[in-house]
Amino acid sequence: MIVKNSRAQRAAAHNTASLLVEALPYIQRFRGKIVVVKYGGNALNGAAEANGNGDGGESDALASFAQDVVLMRAVGILPVVVHGGGPQIGALMTRLGKVTEFRDGLRVTDAETLDIARMVLVGKVNRDIVSAINVHGPLAVGMSGEDANLITAAQSHVDLGFVGHVSEVDPTMLQRLVAEGIIPVVATIGADEAGQAYNINADTVAGALAEALHAEKLIFLTDVEGLRVVPDDPATLIHQASLDVVAEILRGGGAVGGMKPKIEACAQAVRGGVDRAHILDGRVPHALLLELFTDSGVGTMVLP
Secondary structure, three states: OOOOOOHHHHHHHHHHHHHHHHHHHHHHHHOOOEEEEEEOHHHHHHHHHHHOOOHHHHHHHHHHHHHHHHHHHHOOOEEEEEEOOHHHHHHHHHHOOOOOOEEOOEEOEOHHHHHHHHHHHHHHHHHHHHHHHHOOOOOEEEEEOOHHHOEEEEEOOHHHEOEEEEEEEOOHHHHHHHHOOOEEEEEOEEEOOOOOEEEEOHHHHHHHHHHHOOOOEEEEEEOOOOOEOOOOOHHHEOOEEEHHHHHHHHHOOOOOOOHHHHHHHHHHHHHOOOOEEEEEEOOOOOHHHHHHHOOOOOOEEEEO
């Protein structure tokens, strides 16, 4: 029995072929280049809510992200994943009956809170991302900034406790892993020279790693569609922004809350030699691929 393809099937096949052809020059351009992808805890939560509340939605969102990263590696791009986990840390603290205190958007971190952050970031979120990627083969290795002196940290402010900032990056281990075809997945706990651990803002870490690795791109996946001139007005979304425009928005207070460290990290990375930085809505399925491999792209791109 001969079954002919329907018109709809032929149209779908044609669209698929057109997308592959559209992606070809981008694949050629980015082959062999490092792309640092920051996967935020808010992006994971937001995607889970979009797919349906509960662990099933979160699993679907993580599986979709893992597919994107594996596809990037399959076509010769060298991804490095940096992840946050603020909502997950907050959820565990609530379950443990511990009250979260924030100052200027940063979580006040005493010794107990630091232990919780390490458990969540290194022991839970990092392992979940690594496992989701490794469903597709032995591709990913998890690590934190404490491993191989990747991130040397210093205390940000005594009032914040064990909250740190990046004082130095040693990318040697990341470079070795990438050269072996491995996808590093980095949890943002660093340590000072005495071995004291600190929780560090993941956006800041992603920017610092992108600069140290001379990455082609730095991409933030978050729970908003990009940078807005007016934070509460979606109509003011900016698709492209130069460093001058970014500086003006920062001076005018257009980057607030969690957007401020992202846009600051984008600007710092681009000033440091990263070719392009992007802020994307991680709740959109395959937003990473849409930005990398299509002409239109999504979100906000920061360029010199």
